[in-house]
Amino acid sequence: MxxxxxxxxxxxxxxxxxxxxxxxxxxxxxxxxxxxxxxxxxxxxxxxxxxxxxxxxxxxxxxxxxxxxxxxxxxxxxxxxHCPFYYRADDGKVYCRIHDTKPAVCIGFTPWNEGIRDYALDCPACRTNTP
Known part of the structure; x- marks a missing residue:
């Protein structure tokens, strides 16, 4: 799973x-x-x-x-x-300006499931999912 x-x-x-x-x-x-x-x-x-x-x-x-x-x-x-809809807010988080209608390639990307080693090493969500 x-x-x-x-x-x-x-x-x-x-x-x-x-x-x-x-x-x-x-x-x-x-x-x-x-x-x-x-x-x-x-x-x-x-x-x-x-x-x-x-x-x-x-x-x-x-x-x-x-x-x-x-x-x-x-x-x-x-x-x-760069993505023209990428936005880093004052809170330091990144938001998608078209989040409710973003393309499938963005919706489906989950680096913690992708096994993309060079990226996963820098992804904070990936680090929290490591046993």
């Missing part, structure tokens, strides 16, 4: 892996339906034929043409070296 662990909001996983991730069309559906251009403007899209764009003007009808989704890009479609 996989151990359950609470994130301590240190931000280390977002700092190391919170950008340059590949997306899935299912992430885009609620963002399109809810007109979340604030998110879609930072999503790199490659369509059939190789055309590239951000997700800003993407429609549900376009999803069948999507061949690749990249998180996170700037307004010109260039890859960012």
């Amino acid at each position: 996989t151990p359950v662990q609470d994130c301590m909001q240190c931000g280390k996983c977002c700092e190391k892996w919170g950008w340059g991730q590949k997306g899935i069309p299912e992430d885009l559906v609620p963002w399109i339906r809810n007109n979340r251009r604030d998110i879609l403007q930072h999503v790199g899209i490659r369509l059939l034929g190789g055309r590239r764009q951000t997700g800003t003007n993407l429609t549900l009808g376009d999803l069948a043409q999507v061949t690749r989704i990249d998180y996170w890009v700037d307004l010109n479609g260039r890859t960012l070296s």
